[in-house]
Amino acid sequence: MSDPQFKSWQAIQAEVLRRIHARDWPPGHTIPNEVDLAREFGCARATVNRALQSLADSGLLERRRKAGTRVALHPVGKATLDIPVLRQEIETRSMTYGYRLVERALACAPAALGTDKTALHLIALHYADDVPYVVEDRWINLTSVPAAAEQPFDRISANEWLVITAPYTNGDISFTAEVAGAEQARLLNTDTGAAVFVIDRTTWDHDQTITTVRLTYAPGYRIHTAIGTGMTAK
Amino acid sequence: MSDPQFKSWQAIQAEVLRRIHARDWPPGHTIPNEVDLAREFGCARATVNRALQSLADSGLLERRRKAGTRVALHPVGKATLDIPVLRQEIETRSMTYGYRLVERALACAPAALGTDKTALHLIALHYADDVPYVVEDRWINLTSVPAAAEQPFDRISANEWLVITAPYTNGDISFTAEVAGAEQARLLNTDTGAAVFVIDRTTWDHDQTITTVRLTYAPGYRIHTAIGTGMTAK
DNA sequence: CAGATTATTATGTCTATACATAATATCAAG
DNA sequence: CTTGATATTATGTATAGACATAATAATCTG
Known part of the structure; x- marks a missing residue:
């Protein structure tokens, strides 16, 4: 046999x-x-x-x-999403990437950052082919990433800078749909009341929070991936 | 050393x-x-x-x-989402699951189903604690799953029936945010114009389409998962 | 018979060795 | 100098044998 x-x-x-x-x-x-x-x-x-x-x-x-x-009785489908750096995400779709810093300020950190010290607050816009693609609303914990205080973030985004500078051991990500607020709508150049895709992400280095970020995508954004049974194409 | x-x-x-x-x-x-x-x-x-x-x-x-x-230069974060059967998803959150079939009809299949024959069209509502949780709008390819024609789908949902009856070899899933239309809003018992989270999924058995489904979640729905570097706790 | 103890069994993993494969480096010939 | 053959190298994977571990089954004991 x-x-x-x-x-x-x-x-x-x-x-x-x-x-x-x-x-x-x-x-x-x-x-x-x-x-x-x-x-x-x-x-x-x-x-x-x-x-x-x-x-x-x-x-x-x-x-x-x-x-x-x-x-398995109920084969739980598992979809693995790649979460690339925004510039890569845009360039992969063969569009030209653009970046603009909207706001940079020291302020009292929100609860999600898990620190009561002042933290660095950034708001930035990422463009694809000169069209607003996503708003990045980020808080950086200056206790765990002090070098961020020196960084202007006017040319390269925190999104990009952090993956190189401050690696994380674990994190937490969630996806929701929301109605665009006035500020978001203005930045994304869309109507108030449009449905926008939102990604909230917080990352830690062991027990220290590094950063928490909210990415608000322009209407029409779609995350797309393949699900399979472990068999890749041949 | x-x-x-x-x-x-x-x-x-x-x-x-x-x-x-x-x-x-x-x-x-x-x-x-x-x-x-x-x-x-x-x-x-x-x-x-x-x-x-x-x-x-x-x-x-x-x-x-x-x-x-x-x-890796740019450690691509990878998030693995579990895609459970809706009943499990709801019961995991320790809420009581409810189901109601809204519509069941034979109709001309949409393009996404990849067949020009008539297909089975189902619209159903899934409840969590008697509150509308998600609208399931599904097309089933009767060529690849002929048994579906005999199934009333009034007690158990297609969502549940299919994972047991018709396994798939591969599929395709995408997530978007949309504005709830009049029909969806009515079913979900929410306002027209609310932002809703939408999952579109199509599954194949080798080259044959099995089913394509659109899940429209009630406002406030949030997908949540952990991202890590392959290191589990401890 | 209930509860604790001891097999038994299937998976989990490590070792040492061997060969396969892909990508690069080297070098000779035109 | 370019082209093409060849050697080198690091990863990819297979094998046989061994022991570890977890969970169940069987058995002994009070």
């Missing part, structure tokens, strides 16, 4: 996927253990492990020690 | 991360090769490989054969 044609872990992953889709292994089914699969495919157990592990990462399989590997 | 305290690939990953954050290895720096690192850490090369590979997956390292491994 040994099939010597499955040599790579990708091939094994593809075969496992095929059986799931063909309903040979329906949702909830416990599939053979790694040793048996390795024997069937004529490869080492580590190779089977690699294949199954990556399928488990993508949520299609559920694995538990001793219990074995089951096909 | 051999340090026998780094035994697991997680420990090695943590140490590599530490060096990146400590600027021992600044952005753009080419780090030592796997053989040298393995010697330094006192472990096998495969263990170093596991650690570095997973960091490369999360976008913090860039690896190329022969060229070596470099710390």
Whole structure:
């Protein structure tokens, strides 16, 4: 029963996927253990492990020690969004990038920044082909990033400067839809009352807050990504 | 120089991360090769490989054969969103789930469905604690999922039925902000002109379209997730 | 029979070795 | 000086064997 044609872990992953889709292994089914699969495919157990592990990462399989590997009942779709620097995001769409600092001030930090000291507040506009693309409303914690105080942010954006200067260990991001306020509408050159896409993001370096930012995109903005079952195109 | 305290690939990953954050290895720096690192850490090369590979997956390292491994210049943040079944999503927030079918009809399929045959069109409402939560506007390709024609969808939603019945190989998802139209506003029991969060999703089984759906969430909806550098807590 | 103890089992991971592959560097020939 | 063959190098992956770990099953004990 040994099939010597499955040599790579990708091939094994593809075969496992095929059986799931063909309903040979329906949702909830416990599939053979790694040793048996390795024997069937004529490869080492580590190779089977690699294949199954990556399928488990993508949520299609559920694995538990001793219990074995089951096909997930509710395959939780997972979409991975890339969150590039704004300039890259715009240039990737082959538009020319523009930047303008609107406001730069020291002020009492908002609660989200997790500090009661004064922080650096920035408002800036990013353009795509000279059309307002997104408003960046950012607070920077000067305790964790003191160098930001010296930075004018008139030529390069905080968005870009921070990824190089102040790496984060973890963060928090959320997406909402909001009605554009008067100020946002003016900056984005759109109507008050337009629906705008908003991204709120806060990043930490261990326990210290680095920055919290609200990105308000011009109407029509769309985040787009592919969802898959761990299988990339061939 | 051999340090026998780094035994697991997680420990090695943590140490590599530490060096990146400590600027021992600044952005753009080419780090030592796997053989040298393995010697330094006192472990096998495969263990170093596991650690570095997973960091490369999360976008913090860039690896190329022969060229070596470099710390990414612009660490592209990657956020993984879970896309659960709506009932789970609501029950996870410890609210009671409710469902109501609004419309069920056979009609000429829209372009997005990629078929010119008649398709099944469904409009349904999902409630959280008896408050409208999201409008599901869905088209199902009856060529690829003929069983859907027999299904009333008056008790269980297509959202739930499809994940069990018709698995997909790949899909496409996008997020936007829109102004609620009259019909949507009425269903969601909100004002026309409110900003609503919209998810458009299309799924395929190989080359066949299965379904395309537009989820229009009630105002205030927020998608929320953590971003990290591949390091889980602890 | 309930509760604690001890197998058993499947996954998780490490090691050492080997070969494959991609990208670069080197060098010879035209 | 350019072109093309060849060597070198770092990552990618496979293998067999071993031990670790978690969760379940079986068994012993009061």
